[in-house]
Amino acid sequence: MDYAPRPDDSLFLIDTVLGAPAQLAALPAFADSADAALMRQVLEEAGRFVGEVVAPLNRTGDEIGCRFDNGAVVSPPGFKEAYQAFWQAGWPALSAAVEDGGQGLPAVLDAVLYEWLSGANHGFTMAPGLLHGAYECLRHHGSEELKARYLSKIATGEWLATMALTEAHAGSDLGRVRTRATPQADGSVLLSGSKIFISGGEHDLTDNIVHLVLCRLPDAPEGPKGLSLVLAPKVLEDGTRNAIHCERIEEKMGLHGSPTCVLRFDEARGWLVGEAGKGLNAMFVMMNAARLHVALQGIGTLDAAWQKAHAYAQERQQMRVPGATGAEPSLIAEHPAIARILDTQRAWIDGGRLIAYRTGLQLDLARHAPEPKLRERAQRWCALVTPILKAACTQQGFEGASACLQVFGGHGYVREWGVEQHVRDVRVAMIYEGTNEIQAIDLLVRKVLPDGGAALSAVLLELRDELDASREADADAQRRLAQLRYLGTSVAMAAQANPRLPYEVADDFLRVTMLGLMAWAWARIEAHSGTDDARWQAPAAAFRRHVLPEFEMRLGLVKRAAEGVLGAHAQPPGAALARQ
Amino acid sequence: MDYAPRPDDSLFLIDTVLGAPAQLAALPAFADSADAALMRQVLEEAGRFVGEVVAPLNRTGDEIGCRFDNGAVVSPPGFKEAYQAFWQAGWPALSAAVEDGGQGLPAVLDAVLYEWLSGANHGFTMAPGLLHGAYECLRHHGSEELKARYLSKIATGEWLATMALTEAHAGSDLGRVRTRATPQADGSVLLSGSKIFISGGEHDLTDNIVHLVLCRLPDAPEGPKGLSLVLAPKVLEDGTRNAIHCERIEEKMGLHGSPTCVLRFDEARGWLVGEAGKGLNAMFVMMNAARLHVALQGIGTLDAAWQKAHAYAQERQQMRVPGATGAEPSLIAEHPAIARILDTQRAWIDGGRLIAYRTGLQLDLARHAPEPKLRERAQRWCALVTPILKAACTQQGFEGASACLQVFGGHGYVREWGVEQHVRDVRVAMIYEGTNEIQAIDLLVRKVLPDGGAALSAVLLELRDELDASREADADAQRRLAQLRYLGTSVAMAAQANPRLPYEVADDFLRVTMLGLMAWAWARIEAHSGTDDARWQAPAAAFRRHVLPEFEMRLGLVKRAAEGVLGAHAQPPGAALARQ
Structure with a gap:
C-alpha cells in the first residue's frame, strides 16, 4: 500500500x-x-x-x-x-x-x-x-568562477550537494567547528578535519558530489565569527578524486535509504564561498527554504501514515460500535476512538499544509516582488513562521504517525503495513536543521523579542485582516491572534526583567503560536469549503474539539510565567491590543 | 551505558x-x-x-x-x-x-x-x-490433575508460558476467535487453528512451553460466551512434541529480543482450564497483574531512557546558557529546554511509580486481607486504577523516551547510545494487553458508568482522606479529586441520554483521572521529602509547571462534552461534591 x-x-x-x-x-x-x-x-x-x-x-x-x-x-x-x-x-x-x-x-x-x-x-x-x-x-555568495563550474550542475541536480557543518563536539554549537582551511597560492584552500552526520556525504547516485563545508581559516577568531564556507567537490575538474574520505555510515533508528556519513577531509581542495569569516551568513541564505522543507517532511510523512491508517480502518472490522444494529462487527473507522485519531491527524496535515504553502508563497514574494515593502513583509513572514512550522510539523509528524500506527493495533508494530517505518524515519526531522528546541529559541529570542514583539504583531495583524469577523470560526481565530499579540508584548517586557525567562517558555510560546496560526488556517479552509463537504468538515470539527483546546493551556503557561516576573496586574503597553 | x-x-x-x-x-x-x-x-x-x-x-x-x-x-x-x-x-x-x-x-x-x-x-x-x-x-481454574503436572513448573519459571489469544481476524475482538477444540474420550481436547502475535510462542530458553489457548468447543455459541481456555504444552508428558508449529516470527519495529510468533495448532493435545464457555473469565484473573506489569514496562523504559539522557546532559557541553560567565560552553543539563525535558520525565516516572507501587500493594491486599471489606476495597482500586496506569504509563513511556532521545540531538537518532532502542521497544506496550483505547473504554464504560461513578468516587475519597489540607499541594490535589468525582457523575448522567458520548470522551477521561492521581502522588512525595531535597523537588516543580496544566484542559474537554448533552446548567446530583 x-x-x-x-x-x-x-x-x-x-x-x-x-x-x-x-x-x-x-x-x-x-x-x-x-x-x-x-x-x-x-x-x-x-x-x-x-x-x-x-x-x-x-x-x-x-x-x-x-x-x-x-x-x-x-x-x-x-x-x-x-x-x-x-x-x-x-x-x-x-x-x-x-x-x-x-x-x-x-x-x-x-x-x-x-x-x-x-x-x-x-x-x-x-x-x-x-x-x-x-x-x-x-548563487548569492559564490564567485563567478565557482558559479561557472558548479551552479548549473547543482541547479539541475545533475550533481548532488551536502552541507558539511556538524563535528563530533559541535552539534547545535557551530561556533566550535574546528575544520581548518589553509589558503594556497592559486586561490584555493586545503581542508583538514572531520565532519559527522553528513547526509549524502558519499553515494553512487550522481557522478559528483559538491560539499559546502563550514571551516576556519588560519588566525580566524574563535566562535561563529571565525567561520568560513568552502566548496569542495568529491571529483576535481581534472577527474581525480579529492581527498575526502567517507569513514563510515551511521546505524540509525530509520531513514536507512539515506547514508549519514562521517567524512574526513585530508587536505582536500576547496574554494571559499563568500567572504572569509562570513560562513554562517552564507549558510543562512538557505535556512528558511531548508527548514520549510523539513516541516513538509513532517506533513508528508504524517499524510502517508494517515493514508495507510485510513485505508486500513475502512476495511478492518472489530466489535460493534455503540448503537450499531445487526450481528456484523463494525468497521474500526466507525469507532469513536479511531475516528478521532484519523480526523485529528487530518486536521494537523491540512492546517499545517496551508501555513506551509503560504510560507512557500511568501518565499516567492520575498524573492520576486517588485516593491521592497512587499519583499520585506514576505521576509518577515518567513523569518517568523518558518521555525514555528519546522518544530510543530516535525513533532506532529512523529506523534501523529505513531497515532496512525495505533489504528492498526499489533499489525502497526510489525513491518507488514509499513506504518512503523514512517514513525522511525520522521523522528530525525525533530533534530536536524536545528533541533526543535533551537527553533523555539530562534523564534522567541532572535525574532520576537528584539523589536518587542512588533514583527510578530504585524504578521498576526496581516492574518487578522484576512478573516471575516461575521463568521464564527473567523471571529474566534481573530480573538486568539489578538491574545498572541498581547502575549508577545508581555514576554518581551518580562524578558527585560528576567533574561532567562524566554528560554524557559520558548517551547510553549512556539506551540501556542502554531495553534493560533492553525485557527486562522481552519477558519479559512471552512470559509472556502461547503458546510456539507465531509472531506473538510470532519477535520475542521476535530480541530476545534481536540486540537484547539491546547491553545488556552499553552497560553496560560506562558502568561503565568510572564506575570510571575511582571506581577499579575502589570499592563504592558500592548494590553489594549487584546481587546481590539 | x-x-x-x-x-x-x-x-x-x-x-x-x-x-x-x-x-x-x-x-x-x-x-x-x-x-x-x-x-x-x-x-x-x-x-x-x-x-x-x-x-x-x-x-x-x-x-x-x-x-x-x-x-x-x-x-x-x-x-x-x-x-x-x-x-x-x-x-x-x-x-x-x-x-x-x-x-x-x-x-x-x-x-x-x-x-x-x-x-x-x-x-x-x-x-x-x-x-x-x-x-x-x-491456580484458580485448573483441575487438580493439571495443577499437579504444570503449576509448580510455571510458578518457578522452569517452564515458560504464553497466552495464545489473538487470531488474524480477531485482535481486540476476541469474541471472534475460531480455533477449535475437539473433545476426546480421555478427557483431553485436540486443538486446530492459527494464532498470531504470540510472544514467546517458541524459543530455546526452557525445555517446555505451556500455552494457554483461547478456543471454541463444538456447538459453542458465537461471541465471547462461546470461548474456552485450553492448556497445551509444547512437549507432552511422554516427551513427544505436541502438534504446535511456529510458522514464522514477525519483523517488528523493536523488541527484537522477544520472538513474536505465528503458531499453528494441528490437532494439538490440550486440556480445558476452567469451565467450557468460561475462557474469558479464566483469563481475566490474570488481567490486572498483567496490565500493571505493562504499565511498569512504560515506567521502566522511561527511566532507562532518562538515565542515559541525564548522564549525557551532565557531560555534553554546547553553547552558553543565558547569564553564564566565562568562555566555556555550558553543560546542556543547564539549558532550560533540556532541564525541562529531564525534570518533566522524572515527574512522570516517580509519580507513575508511586501509583503503580500502590496498585501492587492493593493486589496483595486484594489477595490476602482477612477482612472481606478490605479485599473488596483493594479490588475496587485495582479494577479502576489498572487501566489508567496501563494507558497513561505506556504512552508516557513512548513519548518520554522520545523526549529523552531529543536530549542527545543527532546522537540520539543513531544506535551509539541505545536510547533510540527504548523508543522502538516500548511502542508496542501501547498496543498489547488491550490497546490504550480499549483501556479507556474499560475504565469509563465498564468500571465507572455502571454504578453512576460511585466506585470511582470511593477511590478518590480514599485518596482525599490521605491528604493533609493544611499543605498547599495537598489542598490543590484535594480540589482536583473533587472535580474528578463530579466529572464521573456528570458523564454517567450524560451517558444515559447519549450512549455514544462515553466512547467519545473515554481517552480524555482516563487522562484527566491519571493527572489527578499524579497530583495526589506528588503531594505525598513532597510531604515526605525535605524541601531542600533536590532529587524530589526538581521533578515536583516540573510536575506543577509542565504536567499538571493538562488537567484543566482535559477536564474542560470532558465537561463540555457532558454539558453539551445535559445542558450547561444541569446540576447532576453529585454537584455538591465539587464544593466539598
Whole structure:
C-alpha cells in the first residue's frame, strides 16, 4: 500500500484558499508561468512521478538500506535509476532560475513536491533535499568562477550537494567547528578535519558530489565569527578524486535509504564561498527554504501514515460500535476512538499544509516582488513562521504517525503495513536543521523579542485582516491572534526583567503560536469549503474539539510565567491590543 | 551505558511514602516476610541481578535479535544462560505461593522487579512476563490433575508460558476467535487453528512451553460466551512434541529480543482450564497483574531512557546558557529546554511509580486481607486504577523516551547510545494487553458508568482522606479529586441520554483521572521529602509547571462534552461534591 499524492487536496489549498495564482501572476517573474492551469498540470505530473517512481522504493530503502563498502556507499536497489530519472525530468530545477538551467517556476510548487516526496520516500528525498539550499547559497555568495563550474550542475541536480557543518563536539554549537582551511597560492584552500552526520556525504547516485563545508581559516577568531564556507567537490575538474574520505555510515533508528556519513577531509581542495569569516551568513541564505522543507517532511510523512491508517480502518472490522444494529462487527473507522485519531491527524496535515504553502508563497514574494515593502513583509513572514512550522510539523509528524500506527493495533508494530517505518524515519526531522528546541529559541529570542514583539504583531495583524469577523470560526481565530499579540508584548517586557525567562517558555510560546496560526488556517479552509463537504468538515470539527483546546493551556503557561516576573496586574503597553 | 536499578528511589516510595511494610505486616500471609529490612534486602539483590546479568544483554537482543530457523527460534546470545540463572535464583517465583514452589513474598516487590527488568531489557522481560498470569489462571481454574503436572513448573519459571489469544481476524475482538477444540474420550481436547502475535510462542530458553489457548468447543455459541481456555504444552508428558508449529516470527519495529510468533495448532493435545464457555473469565484473573506489569514496562523504559539522557546532559557541553560567565560552553543539563525535558520525565516516572507501587500493594491486599471489606476495597482500586496506569504509563513511556532521545540531538537518532532502542521497544506496550483505547473504554464504560461513578468516587475519597489540607499541594490535589468525582457523575448522567458520548470522551477521561492521581502522588512525595531535597523537588516543580496544566484542559474537554448533552446548567446530583 504505497503513498499516493492527491493533487486536488493541495490545489484546493493553494488555489481556492490561498489564491496563489493571482498573487504570483502579479509578479513579473511569473507572469507567464503561474496560472492555475499550469500549476495544476505541473503538480499532476509531479504526483504521477512521485507515486509511480519514488513511492514503490520506500520499503526497499528501509529494509536493504545503504551499504558501506570500503569507503564507498551503495544505494538501495532502484535508487540510482530513480534519481537519474528525477533530475533528468527537471524536478530539482523546478524553482531554479532559467538562466541557471532551472524552470523558473514558483517555490510554492517546490514545497508541494517536497512534501509529496517525503510522504513517498523520506530516505530518497534526503538526496535532493539540500540541493536547493546549496543552489541559493552558491548563487548569492559564490564567485563567478565557482558559479561557472558548479551552479548549473547543482541547479539541475545533475550533481548532488551536502552541507558539511556538524563535528563530533559541535552539534547545535557551530561556533566550535574546528575544520581548518589553509589558503594556497592559486586561490584555493586545503581542508583538514572531520565532519559527522553528513547526509549524502558519499553515494553512487550522481557522478559528483559538491560539499559546502563550514571551516576556519588560519588566525580566524574563535566562535561563529571565525567561520568560513568552502566548496569542495568529491571529483576535481581534472577527474581525480579529492581527498575526502567517507569513514563510515551511521546505524540509525530509520531513514536507512539515506547514508549519514562521517567524512574526513585530508587536505582536500576547496574554494571559499563568500567572504572569509562570513560562513554562517552564507549558510543562512538557505535556512528558511531548508527548514520549510523539513516541516513538509513532517506533513508528508504524517499524510502517508494517515493514508495507510485510513485505508486500513475502512476495511478492518472489530466489535460493534455503540448503537450499531445487526450481528456484523463494525468497521474500526466507525469507532469513536479511531475516528478521532484519523480526523485529528487530518486536521494537523491540512492546517499545517496551508501555513506551509503560504510560507512557500511568501518565499516567492520575498524573492520576486517588485516593491521592497512587499519583499520585506514576505521576509518577515518567513523569518517568523518558518521555525514555528519546522518544530510543530516535525513533532506532529512523529506523534501523529505513531497515532496512525495505533489504528492498526499489533499489525502497526510489525513491518507488514509499513506504518512503523514512517514513525522511525520522521523522528530525525525533530533534530536536524536545528533541533526543535533551537527553533523555539530562534523564534522567541532572535525574532520576537528584539523589536518587542512588533514583527510578530504585524504578521498576526496581516492574518487578522484576512478573516471575516461575521463568521464564527473567523471571529474566534481573530480573538486568539489578538491574545498572541498581547502575549508577545508581555514576554518581551518580562524578558527585560528576567533574561532567562524566554528560554524557559520558548517551547510553549512556539506551540501556542502554531495553534493560533492553525485557527486562522481552519477558519479559512471552512470559509472556502461547503458546510456539507465531509472531506473538510470532519477535520475542521476535530480541530476545534481536540486540537484547539491546547491553545488556552499553552497560553496560560506562558502568561503565568510572564506575570510571575511582571506581577499579575502589570499592563504592558500592548494590553489594549487584546481587546481590539 | 547500561541501565542500573536504583533501589533507594523505589524504597523511598514504597517504604516512606506508602508505608507498605506496616500495611503488609498486618496481613497474616506476610507476617514474617514483609518488614522493611527484608524488602530492602530482596530489592537490592534484585537490583544487582537485573543490573549485572540482564541489562548488559539489551543491545545484543536488539541487534542480533531472535532468529527463526525452520520452525525453531534461536534466542539472542546470552539470553538462555541469563534466563536459566534468573529462574534458578527464584525471581519468577517471588510472589507465588510457598506450596507451589514460590517464595510467598508481596506482589509489590514483583512490581518493582518487573519495572527494573523492563528498563534493563524489555525483550528479555517478555519471556517471564506472562508467567505470573498463567500461574494465577491455572491456580484458580485448573483441575487438580493439571495443577499437579504444570503449576509448580510455571510458578518457578522452569517452564515458560504464553497466552495464545489473538487470531488474524480477531485482535481486540476476541469474541471472534475460531480455533477449535475437539473433545476426546480421555478427557483431553485436540486443538486446530492459527494464532498470531504470540510472544514467546517458541524459543530455546526452557525445555517446555505451556500455552494457554483461547478456543471454541463444538456447538459453542458465537461471541465471547462461546470461548474456552485450553492448556497445551509444547512437549507432552511422554516427551513427544505436541502438534504446535511456529510458522514464522514477525519483523517488528523493536523488541527484537522477544520472538513474536505465528503458531499453528494441528490437532494439538490440550486440556480445558476452567469451565467450557468460561475462557474469558479464566483469563481475566490474570488481567490486572498483567496490565500493571505493562504499565511498569512504560515506567521502566522511561527511566532507562532518562538515565542515559541525564548522564549525557551532565557531560555534553554546547553553547552558553543565558547569564553564564566565562568562555566555556555550558553543560546542556543547564539549558532550560533540556532541564525541562529531564525534570518533566522524572515527574512522570516517580509519580507513575508511586501509583503503580500502590496498585501492587492493593493486589496483595486484594489477595490476602482477612477482612472481606478490605479485599473488596483493594479490588475496587485495582479494577479502576489498572487501566489508567496501563494507558497513561505506556504512552508516557513512548513519548518520554522520545523526549529523552531529543536530549542527545543527532546522537540520539543513531544506535551509539541505545536510547533510540527504548523508543522502538516500548511502542508496542501501547498496543498489547488491550490497546490504550480499549483501556479507556474499560475504565469509563465498564468500571465507572455502571454504578453512576460511585466506585470511582470511593477511590478518590480514599485518596482525599490521605491528604493533609493544611499543605498547599495537598489542598490543590484535594480540589482536583473533587472535580474528578463530579466529572464521573456528570458523564454517567450524560451517558444515559447519549450512549455514544462515553466512547467519545473515554481517552480524555482516563487522562484527566491519571493527572489527578499524579497530583495526589506528588503531594505525598513532597510531604515526605525535605524541601531542600533536590532529587524530589526538581521533578515536583516540573510536575506543577509542565504536567499538571493538562488537567484543566482535559477536564474542560470532558465537561463540555457532558454539558453539551445535559445542558450547561444541569446540576447532576453529585454537584455538591465539587464544593466539598
